[in-house]
Amino acid sequence: MWDYTDKVREFFLNPKNIGEVENPDGVGDVGSIVCGDALRLTLRIDKETNRITDAKFQTFGCASAIASSSALTELIKGKTVDEALKVTNQDIADFLGGLPKEKMHCSVMGREALEAAVANYKGIPVTIEEEGKLVCKCFNVTEEKIRKVAIENHLTTVDEVTDFTKAGGGCGECKPEIEEILRDIWSLKTPEKPSAPKKLTNLQKIALIQEIIEREIRPGLQADGGDIELIDIDGNKVAVALRGMCTGCVMSGVTLEGIQSKLRELVSDGIVVEAQ
Amino acid sequence: MNTIYLDNNATTQVAPQVLEEMFPYLRDFYGNPSSMHTFGGQLHKKIEEARERVAQLLGAEPEEIIFTSCGTESDNTAIMSAAESFPQKKHIITTRVEHPAVLSFCKHLARKGYRITFLPVNNQGQLNIDDLIKVIADDTAVVSVMFANNEIGNIFPIHQVGEILRDRKVLFHTDAVQAVGKIPIDTKKLPVDMLSLSGHKLHAPKGIGALYVRKKTRFNPYLIGGHQEKGRRAGTENVASIIALGKACELAMKDIEKESAFLSRLRDKLEQALLKSSSDTRINGDVTSRLPNTSNISFEYVEGEAILLRLNEYGICASSGSACTSGSLEPSHVLRAIGVPFTAIHGSIRFSLSRYNTEEEIDKVIEIVPGIIKDLRMLSPFGRDKLSGTLKCP
Numbered sequence: 001m002w003d004y005t006d007k008v009r010e011f012f013l014n015p016k017n018i019g020e021v022e023n024p025d026g027v028g029d030v031g032s033i034v035c036g037d038a039l040r041l042t043l044r045i046d047k048e049t050n051r052i053t054d055a056k057f058q059t060f061g062c063a064s065a066i067a068s069s070s071a072l073t074e075l076i077k078g079k080t081v082d083e084a085l086k087v088t089n090q091d092i093a094d095f096l097g098g099l100p101k102e103k104m105h106c107s108v109m110g111r112e113a114l115e116a117a118v119a120n121y122k123g124i125p126v127t128i129e130e131e132g133k134l135v136c137k138c139f140n141v142t143e144e145k146i147r148k149v150a151i152e153n154h155l156t157t158v159d160e161v162t163d164f165t166k167a168g169g170g171c172g173e174c175k176p177e178i179e180e181i182l183r184d185i186w187s188l189k190t191p192e193k194p195s196a197p198k199k200l201t202n203l204q205k206i207a208l209i210q211e212i213i214e215r216e217i218r219p220g221l222q223a224d225g226g227d228i229e230l231i232d233i234d235g236n237k238v239a240v241a242l243r244g245m246c247t248g249c250v251m252s253g254v255t256l257e258g259i260q261s262k263l264r265e266l267v268s269d270g271i272v273v274e275a276q
Numbered sequence: 277m278n279t280i281y282l283d284n285n286a287t288t289q290v291a292p293q294v295l296e297e298m299f300p301y302l303r304d305f306y307g308n309p310s311s312m313h314t315f316g317g318q319l320h321k322k323i324e325e326a327r328e329r330v331a332q333l334l335g336a337e338p339e340e341i342i343f344t345s346c347g348t349e350s351d352n353t354a355i356m357s358a359a360e361s362f363p364q365k366k367h368i369i370t371t372r373v374e375h376p377a378v379l380s381f382c383k384h385l386a387r388k389g390y391r392i393t394f395l396p397v398n399n400q401g402q403l404n405i406d407d408l409i410k411v412i413a414d415d416t417a418v419v420s421v422m423f424a425n426n427e428i429g430n431i432f433p434i435h436q437v438g439e440i441l442r443d444r445k446v447l448f449h450t451d452a453v454q455a456v457g458k459i460p461i462d463t464k465k466l467p468v469d470m471l472s473l474s475g476h477k478l479h480a481p482k483g484i485g486a487l488y489v490r491k492k493t494r495f496n497p498y499l500i501g502g503h504q505e506k507g508r509r510a511g512t513e514n515v516a517s518i519i520a521l522g523k524a525c526e527l528a529m530k531d532i533e534k535e536s537a538f539l540s541r542l543r544d545k546l547e548q549a550l551l552k553s554s555s556d557t558r559i560n561g562d563v564t565s566r567l568p569n570t571s572n573i574s575f576e577y578v579e580g581e582a583i584l585l586r587l588n589e590y591g592i593c594a595s596s597g598s599a600c601t602s603g604s605l606e607p608s609h610v611l612r613a614i615g616v617p618f619t620a621i622h623g624s625i626r627f628s629l630s631r632y633n634t635e636e637e638i639d640k641v642i643e644i645v646p647g648i649i650k651d652l653r654m655l656s657p658f659g660r661d662k663l664s665g666t667l668k669c670p
Contacts, residue, residue, distance in 0.1 A: 002581075012585065018655055033658050034618045036579065036599045036607070040657040058657035060622075062581035062600035066655060139605070162605070169605030 004063060005097035011067035016074055019056045028117030031109055035139055035166070037061030039069050041113040043076075045121055050081045057113075064096075064103040071095045072110040081118055087111070088152060089164075104164045108149055135177050138170025146181055156182060200268070206233050208267050213240075216266075217259055228259070236270040238263060277591040280637045284477075285426050285454060285570060285628035286595055290520070291479035297523040298481070301516035309513050310504070319515050326522025330486055333525040334471065335462035342487045342508050343518050347453040347474030348377035350487040351420070353498035353509070354449040354470040355381055358418030359390070361447075361494035365417035369393045369408065372613040373401060373427075377472075378420050378451055379609070395421075400562040401430040401614040409440060416446050423452035423471075424459070427597060427610040427626060428561030429570025431459065438467030447493070453477055453485075457528035458567050459536065469493045475517065479630070480524035484517035535631050540568035542638050543629055547571045553646040560616050560624060569629040572597070572611075574620035578652040583625055586648040592641055597624040619658075 004012075024042035031038035037060060044054035055073040059066045071092050076084040089107035093099045099107060119125075132144030149155065149164050158178045162168040168175045200208065213230055221228055227243040240259070242252055252275070260273035281289065307316025309323055327338045334341075344350045355368065355378065370382050372394045382392045393411045397403055403421065412419075419441055424431045434450055441448040449470040455461060456471075457478030463471065470493065475484035489495050489508075501510030528535075551557050556576035575583065580596030587594060597608025598621065607621040616624070627641075 009585075012582070013589065015655065029657070033577070033622070036605075036618075036622050038657055058655060060577065060656040060658050061579050062598070063585045065579070066582060166605050 002064070002100050002103065004067075004100070007095075007097040008064055008067045008099065011070045011096060012063040015057075015066055015070035017054075017056045017070060017077070018058070020058065021054050021056045026117040026121030028113040028115070028120060030112045030116055031061070032140075033060055037065045037106065037109060039065070039109050039113045041069070041072070041117045043117050043121065045081060052076050052079055052081065052084055061106065061109075062103075064099050065106040065109065067096055068092050068099070068106040068110045069113070072114060076114065081121065084114060085118060087114065089149075090153065101160075101163045104153075105166050108164050135181070136165075136167035136170065136174045139166040141165050141167035143181060146178060147185060150182060150185055156186060158182070205267060209233060209238060209263060212263060212266055213259075216262060221255070226255075231276050236268065236272055238271055238273045239276050240273060241276045280590070280592045280633075280640060282627040282629060282633065282637075282641065283593045283595050284630040285429075285626065287476045287482065288479045288630050289632055290476075290481050291524060291527055293527060294480055294520045294523045298516040298520035301519055305515075309515060310502070319513075323513055323515065323518050326518045329522035329526045330473075333456065333461075333529045334473075334488055335464045335466075336488055337491065339506075340463070340488055340491055342489060342505050343513065343521070344485040344487055344509055345483055345511075345514070346485045347375075347451070347472055347477070348485075349498070350453075350472035350474070350485045351375070351377040351449075351451050352381050353487055354472060354489075355385070355418060355420055356498050357470075357489075357494070357496045358447045358449065359385065360496040362417045365415040367391045367393070367413050367416045369395065369411055369416060369419040371395045371397060371403060371421055371432075373397055373425055373430075373610045374420065374422050375426055375451055375453065377453075378422070382420075397613055399615040400564075401425060401428050401560075401610070402562055402565070403432060403437070405433065405436060405440065408437065412441075412444055412446060418447040418449055420449040420451065423450045423455035423461070424567050425561070425610060426454045427608060428572045428614070429454070429567035429628075430562045431455070431565045431567060434468065435466055442467045454567060454570075457525070457532070458539075458569060460532055463488060463490065475521040475524060478524050478528050480521040481517055484514055484521045486521065531631070536568040538631070539629050539633075542633060542635065543569060543571050543627070546627060546629075546638050546642060547573065549642040550645055553642070554649045557649075558620060560611060560614065560620075571627045573625050573627070574616065575623040575625065575649050576620055577656050577658040578623045578649060580623055580625060582652050583623065583648060586652065587644070590640075590644050592644065594628075595626045597626070598622045 021042040021044045025045040026043040028041040040058045042056050043052050046053050055077050057069040057073050059069040075087050075091060075095055089111040092107040092110045132142035135141055135143050135146055146161055146165055146167055150161055153164055155161050155164060158168055158175050161178050168178050210230060218228055225244055229241045229243055231239040231241055256273050256275055260271060263271045305319060307319055309316060309319040311317050327341050330341050331338045368382055368390055370378055386392045395403060395407050421432055421437055423434055438448050447469050450468050451472045453472055453474040454477060456473040469490045471488040473486050476482040495508060497508050499510045504510055504513055550573055554575060558574045560572040560574055580598030581600035584594060584596050597611045599605050599607040611621045611624055
């Protein structure tokens with residue numbers, strides 16, 4: 001169950017400003033029923049003063065979508081259009097005493113509806129959704145939207161982008177692309193792959209394997225009453241003998257595999273461990 | 277405010293008789309059944325009694341029952357056991373509508389090199405047997421098909437599937453977590469090799485399950501450790517809960533026919549009333565082959581979480597397949613698999629009843645739901661008159 005604040009609950013159970021303003025001066029339609037949430041914002045705007053005298057909403061969506069929409073109308077009523085445009089999605093969330101992070105996209109939808117309604121009022125035929133490259137095909141999210149929301153909300157991880165825009169929340173195929181966008185925004189370089197371990201001389205390799213067996217492997221085996229002895233190292237082949245309780249133990253195959261993966265991790269990928 | 281609990285496919289109330297029966301084993305008889313002293317050792321007998329009761333409900337032999345910690349463990353154990361029993365076989369068949377306990381586990385095995393076939397279902401949620409026959413291969417290690425679906429209540433043709441697999445000598449597991457205790461199951465007649473059940477779905481507490489493994493079926497334990505359950509499931513026995521499960525099975529068996537009739541009557545009453553009182557409402561799933569207690573209804577143009585939270589205000593508990601309730605952004609995989617339109621998935625509500633529901637409760641729900649739907653549709657931009665328009669989204 002979501003941890004909604006009392007204010008979210010209140011604005012969900014008794015939302016303010018439901019419905020449609022008659023003969024609206026600005027209309028903003030965002031989202032779609034198929035994607036799971038949609039919001040229609042209608043505004044009455046005094047043309048002399050550019051002040052929003054009435055705002056109403058209709059929302060298809062969950063409790064936080066309904067509460068966010070209602071909160072938006074409360075926040076912008078009485079403001080001039082320019083003042084209203086300063087209302088961010090964070091302001092909507094703050095007004096409600098916060099939203100669960102997975103639900104932040106509801107506040108973003110509010111902010112988008114506001115922009116769309118103002119654009120409609122100003123006669124700008126812009127629909128953000130149709131512009132820019134489509135990144136998330138499951139939820140129809142463009143690169144432009146991801147950039148905008150990420151910058152406004154200082155998002156640095158893919159999960160955060162999903163919480164705020166839904167992008168990446170479906171099949172997940174676009175996650176690498178989102179990560180790339182985030183890197184570009186915050187001008188981070190692609191982390192370099194850890195440099196391949198330096199080529200070891202045979203002597204260094206033998207010393208390293210000996211050390212790992214002594215330090216990392218023997219203590220664990222001895223704790224169970226077993227032991228291990230290094231017999232020989234020939235190239236990548238490491239011959240060992242299991243002693244004590246390990247002798248004839250049904251789990252010894254598992255133990256050997258564990259030793260092998262440890263040596264592969266710390267010494268070289270090609271190592272093969274064999275029991276004598 | 278009284279709670280009206282219609283979410284029994286999620287979990288059920290522990291039956292008072294069950295609680296009574298298990299309680300002494302939490303408070304007084306806390307011994308370990310493996311101990312040499314009487315204080316602990318005597319509990320062994322109680323466990324065997326419980327095993328007999330569980331076996332009886334399934335028409336099984338007591339030694340065919342292994343106690344586990346939950347339905348998920350039973351499912352994982354069954355599939356893993358089959359995989360390990362036939363290490364050369366790398367193919368597993370299941371369906372798209374399984375519980376995550378099977379679905380996610382199969383996906384996990386896919387990452388480990390297994391080939392998994394997820395069989396589709398039709399728009400009633402039913403399997404096409406020919407689809408199954410076509411995909412059975414020489415290296416099929418196991419087929420896992422659920423007995424009944426948790427979301428829509430569909431009952432699968434387990435008998436038919438089992439016969440086909442028996443002819444072809446392929447191991448068959450069924451996740452019967454939602455079916456056991458709700459509909460009669462007789463493993464003497466039913467050709468299944470392994471069957472999972474979970475205590476808390478039939479009025480036992482959470483944290484106890486069982487796996488039926490037919491005699492002579494190859495078996496490999498999942499939990500490895502002590503000798504409990506004859507080496508088939510290690511870990512000190514959850515004595516009180518095992519006793520509870522035994523009692524719950526006994527109770528279920530006693531009244532299974534009567535209860536089924538009672539539940540389907542109440543469920544049908546609820547369903548018919550809701551279909552009638554709200555327009556643009558549909559039933560999801562196969563109404564001709566369904567658990568008696570389950571109803572999955574979609575209310576178009578409204579969103580499930582919103583409906584649930586409004587119901588919550590009246591103490592009515594149900595669940596939804598909507599994306600907003602799943603914790604992910606994706607709506608129910610079951611409703612998508614049976615081709616319910618997205619618009620209807622978002623507004624889907626599952627009511628699942630139990631023997632503890634009353635006619636009065638159902639009447640109350642019938643009275644309250646239409647108002648909530650109407651209210652939310654008034655709020656919705658799609659709910660009034662403009663139902664076309666922006667309906668395009670892949």
